[in-house]
Amino acid sequence: MATKKKAPQMDAIALLKTDHKKVRLLLETLDKTDAPARRTKLLGQIETEVKVHAQIEEEIFYPAFKRKAKESEEMEMFFEAKEEHGLVDIMLPKVKSANPGGEEFAARAKVLKDLIVHHAREEEKEMFKAARNLFDKDELKALGARMQTRKRELMRSMK
Ligand SMILES: [Fe+2]
Ligand SMILES: [Fe+2]
Numbered sequence: 001m002a003t004k005k006k007a008p009q010m011d012a013i014a015l016l017k018t019d020h021k022k023v024r025l026l027l028e029t030l031d032k033t034d035a036p037a038r039r040t041k042l043l044g045q046i047e048t049e050v051k052v053h054a055q056i057e058e059e060i061f062y063p064a065f066k067r068k069a070k071e072s073e074e075m076e077m078f079f080e081a082k083e084e085h086g087l088v089d090i091m092l093p094k095v096k097s098a099n100p101g102g103e104e105f106a107a108r109a110k111v112l113k114d115l116i117v118h119h120a121r122e123e124e125k126e127m128f129k130a131a132r133n134l135f136d137k138d139e140l141k142a143l144g145a146r147m148q149t150r151k152r153e154l155m156r157s158m159k
Helices: 012-032 036-068 072-097 103-134 137-158
Strands: none
Touching: 012 036, 012 103, 012 137, 036 072, 036 103, 036 137, 072 103
16 A cells, blocks of 8 residues: 655745745746736736745744844844835735736736745845754754644635
């Protein structure tokens, strides 16, 4: 009898980076896609992924990071990241409201992509790097487990 292999538990940073990779790929695909129906489908996937990802960061990872932050630079990373989430929240509905067959959609999708790619890069290069110093391995594992559980819940509620 075949037993289902359980995916290894990722720590907080590995989990968030995996999400980033998936979203970047979806955004790149959207950028290269012209067919309206396909654009709409991709945008729907991006919206779900981005919303769930931002929510687990805002509920779990960011507050934990803020509590640990010692230096003013680390606090700046926290506040900047939060503001960038706010920009994504403004941009996503703008893409959604554009006609998927038009030039405006392509332009808005490109701006959304640039915004998210920039944000994810800064998280990875600055915030996650700082987090590796601020948290120990067990803490990162525990945060990862909490985010994974919450992510499953949110994904279920979005279907
Ligand atoms: Fe983020
Ligand atoms: Fe992120």
